[in-house]
Amino acid sequence: MAEGKESKWTTTEEWATEREEKYKEVTEKYKDKKWPELTTEEKYEVFQARKGVLERMGGIRGINRQHERGKYTIRERIDLLFDPGTFVEIGLHCKSSCLHYDMYKVPLEDIPADGIAAGYGLIEGRPVYAFLQDFTCWGGTLGKTHADKIKRVAGEAVQNSCPILYIADSGGARIQEGTDSLAGYGDLFYTNSIYSGCVPQLCAIIGPCAGGAVYSPALMDCIFTVEGETEMFITGPIVIKAILGQEVGKEELGGARVNCERSGNGTFYARDEDECIWQIKKLLSFLPGSAKEKPPYVETGDPADRTTPELRKIIPDSLTEPFDMKKVIETVVDNGDFFEWQELFAPNLICAFARMNGASVGIIAQNPMHLNGALDINSGDKGSRFMRLCDAYNVPIISFVDASEYAAGKDQEVGGIIRHVAKLIQAYAEAIVPKITVITRKAFGAPALIGSKDLGSDLVLAWPTCEMAAASPESAVATIGGDELDYRSRFSDPAVPAAKLYIDEIIDAADTRPLICKALKMFEKKEIDLPYKKHNVKPH
């Protein structure tokens, strides 16, 4: 914090001290009286003082330590996330009732709210249920009651069709509670799992979330991470060192960047907590309250019939020269505003939320700047989860296609590219939300099936530069002989596939936006029945 600048902390030392002293004073005053002996007025006095001390979390030391690490406390997080005065807390007076290690004897004010604030409130005017782990008391460890609170809040969120937000900041299991704590996690994981796809479940890991605890975030829909604060791993550096002798730091092992860029566990990467909170609000704006609803409509002021003549020149003359697909997306969506999903992971496939004519849409597009837009193992994992999320929450999918073939390499083959790309293509086929395709350039081989008519795209639009065939000219000639020009001259004109309705219409790139906006309107009430099944057996 720079000199002279006002502190951003609101739960200051003075704030906490005042509450603690008030509580001490009241406790002292009535120490000889039992609860039934108090008058109504006295009961109120005790209640107010106790509420105050419970809200001050784990006490001055814990609060200071949180601030020293540059982290907000849960009370500050609630203030930053929720519209002022809208958060309603549930279970502030909860405490452990576990017998082991005399946990039940730990005073109420030592672990206020059993280490987790739970409740509901409005975020940008829309109701959201939330639970925030409090690292300042007992390291935010999870005991049975702590888990029960989560379960209670999550159940209510599903009943009321509201998203769930979990802010993880916890040292893990409360070991003193033994198998009760373990059962608490079991409950939590079960809850996360059965509500998966019912209501959006968002998790921000702003602090430690290690060991088995991290499976709860992993079972939710997405994970927000913060540089320098997120610690997510199953086995920590100490155990890894002890067992394998590998030296690795926490940040390198399980920080925000490595999880978002390499392991693919993280979904959103933020440089600090403020950015993270902005991202949470941004994502929520695109999602409905539950799978039963459509995402909210937002007036964006960008006309639906705005044409985009600049797209006429974006496709290079050469088939293999990269072009900026993000520029295409930016040009087409409302106000050029789109929000990327797993931006740092598998950059060869772009996944993003945006609005078109005010309606929330999910965009999936090959990125010719990375791997020539070829599909690989990681893009399979990324894209399939994104499209399944869009489908689960009634967000239409728009694909911008420039598909070359599968990424080549031994590691891809032995790593199982077959099953990973199958998963991606299955996710597209399975989605029953409106699906709209814009083929910008190449549509070669199996990767071009994302967005194809056969896989259920409702409208396939192709720019005049679209070239559709079973294989790229290069590999086709390797199989059937002849020269590339001869092969291409048979198939490269989009009128060839358009003749058989593989393409619904060849369009002027300048009309892309107005045509998508019109289609979204037309497909608003789309409904499809799938054959009876309990669920799919998707590739792993």
Add this chain to the structure above:
Amino acid sequence: MAEKKTFDDMGTLEKIEHMKKLEAKIHEMGGKKAIKRQHDMEKYTARERLEKLYDPGTFVETGVFCKSVTPHYDVFKEDTPADAVVTGYGTVNGRILYSAFQDITVMGGTLGKIHADKIVRVMKEANNVGCPMLYVIDSEGLRVKEGPDSLSGLGDIVYNMTLFSGAIPQLCAVMGSCTGGITLIPGLADCVFTVDKITKMYANDPATIKAATDEEVEDEDIGGAGVHSGTSGVSTFFVKSEDDCIEQIKRFLSFMPGSAKEKPPHVETGDPPDRTSPELASFVPDSPTRPFNMKKLIGTIVDNGDFMDWQDRYARNLICALARMDGNTVGILAQNPMVLAASLDVNCSDKGSRFIRFCDAYNIPILNLVDVPGYLPGTDQEWMGIIRHGAKMLYSYAEATVPEITVVTRKAYGGSYLGMCSKDMGADIVMVWPGCEMAVMGPAGAVNVIERKAIKAAEDPNAKRAELLKEYRNLFLIATTPAANLNLDSVIDPVETRPLVCKALKLFKDKDVKLPYKKHELMPE
């Protein structure tokens, strides 16, 4: 010489005769030379394969007279018997199976539009009547000359495979080459049979890989049955020969229902459900770290010791298998203490979660035999995403609505125990053997955390630690502690495992659970 009769000149009998001749010609497939080439590679032809698979005389072929109708490259002028795929239905051990056998002797078994239409036609029929569908792949790839037509054909197959995924069992046997886009068929099937020295399956061929990354690889390195069964995880069953493959397909089908609407068939096995297993009394070693043979344990409790391994060569630290108990199909998941000390890792989570979802989709009850110490430590596991992969196991157990029975044989620690279907994750009954250790983390680690202050303050911290450790072990590692809170249902004599599991299966057979409304889940990838 008499002028050749046109079809119109023929009488009815002659027309029948003529049609039979045409059909016989089609049955000759791509001709003698091509067939010989197939035999030289120790491969059967498409029609020989179906003869071996189906009960004699039961196969009914559809689309015999199909051929390519694509104008590009004048493909329509070529002779393409059955358009390179034999499709139809018949019975296997008395139960109906629909199938498509690609015929590599005709145009390299390439997939064109009509070829695809034939496959889609039988798939749809299989779904309509609620029967399994088998794809036998032996193809050089998409029929490039058909251009967007063949791509559209593949799209149609993929779309329908997706619709029927989880509706009817879809089996794929790769008996030959399977490259590029065709790999989506094994990729989307419920299980894949690969044949030693015969299967050749990859997204990009060695030449393309060489051109792209300058790596020198052989077909077998990236596409053989060995690499797909042992490393890539694409294959489910590794078989030694085509004959073996046919046998294994039959065996697999015997465990399966026709569709998700049915239960798997009951088979009289003659093994009494109340048979106890005295050999299990002292089966588990006293030391928690000494390995024991879990497969032997499985053999002891299932009907007649007979079980079929699922992905036997992949992620061997977790055993998945189909077996029968009291004549009913069960899916078994069990730790293998002989590999990686039975810990859970990325690959076994992928394997296990898919197996659980497969069982659940087809109403196969799940039995878990647990001896799990934790998750495999290491930077590579973390960076490969053990968090998202491990979560799939948890997810799949929670989602499953079939009967789930968990037997803890020795140990069950922390998150990994939840990952093997604890009570809270949805197990209908959790039975533990008396020596079982069940705790939130390893005892030594736990004591270090809880008693940090006491140990630090003691004169002899090591002695204090040992003392507290003993105390901890006595308090938490006795099965009655979790039993008191219903974290487990019963502590059983190992000898009684089979009778108790059989009883439970009987009791839970009509289990019905409703999950809250959703279009579908969002399990981690």
